[in-house]
Amino acid sequence: CYYQRCGAAVLEQHAGHWHHEACHMGINSDANARALINGQQQPESTRRDVSGGWHDAGDYRKYVAFTPGVLWHMLHAVEWNPQAFPDNTNLPESGNNIPDLLDEVKWELDWLLRMQNADG
Secondary structure (H helix, E strand, O other): OHHHEOOOOEOHHHHHHHOEOOOOOOOOOHHHEOOEEOOEEOOHHHOEOOOOOEOEOOOOEOOOOOHHHHHHHHHHHHHHOHHHOOOOOOOOOOOOOOOHHHHHHHHHHHHHHHHOOOOO
């Protein structure tokens, strides 16, 4: 999942050939997004930070709907077989005494929390 991270540089030292600069950082992009409803940009008051998460496949889009299933599988894999998920897979967070797979889960969960509307 590290290769699919959005909103942060994916570093060559961790991703090799698949490294890339931080994306979706421009005006009205993820870090400063405004709601768009039925093709109409909403008022300034709708601005919020929805940065982070993973790109879906290779299209640089992100979808809330598919994420819970992926996270469920990742979390249960660690629960059912924790020794299979080390803390040394060459992620930026490696060495923090948390399995790297859980670091990736956190990356996506942080994005999901930013995507949630204030009213739930």
